[in-house]
Amino acid sequence: MSEAGKIALCAVLAGLMLAVAIASALRSPAKDQRAPATVLAPEALAADPDLRRCRIITMPDAGCEAAWEARRRHFFGSDDRR
Structure with missing residues (x-):
């Protein structure tokens, strides 16, 4: 060449x-079809006394684990298919 x-x-x-x-x-930028992720407001944690207490403890606690698991199920949905 x-x-x-x-x-x-x-x-x-x-x-x-x-x-x-x-x-x-x-x-033009494409619009995102998914809903934006929501951030849990501090007031939502303050409304649940178990979660507020569990935020500051450092040792394992069955009550706290159950409270956080309930919060996870609420956040991610109660669909247990994995």
């Missing part, structure tokens, strides 16, 4: 890359 052909090929590829970059920049 001659030097002029290589230069022309590079120019065509650069032009194509520039066109793709401009087209993607001008394109």
Whole structure:
């Protein structure tokens, strides 16, 4: 391939890359079809005294484990299929 052909090929590829970059920049962002994740407000934890108490203890506690498991089931749904 001659030097002029290589230069022309590079120019065509650069032009194509520039066109793709401009087209993607001008394109409107796609809307996310999923609902956004919700963050548990501190007030929600404050409403449940077991969870509020369990946030600060460091030793294992059966009551706390049950409370957190109930919160997980509520958050993820009660579907037990895995």
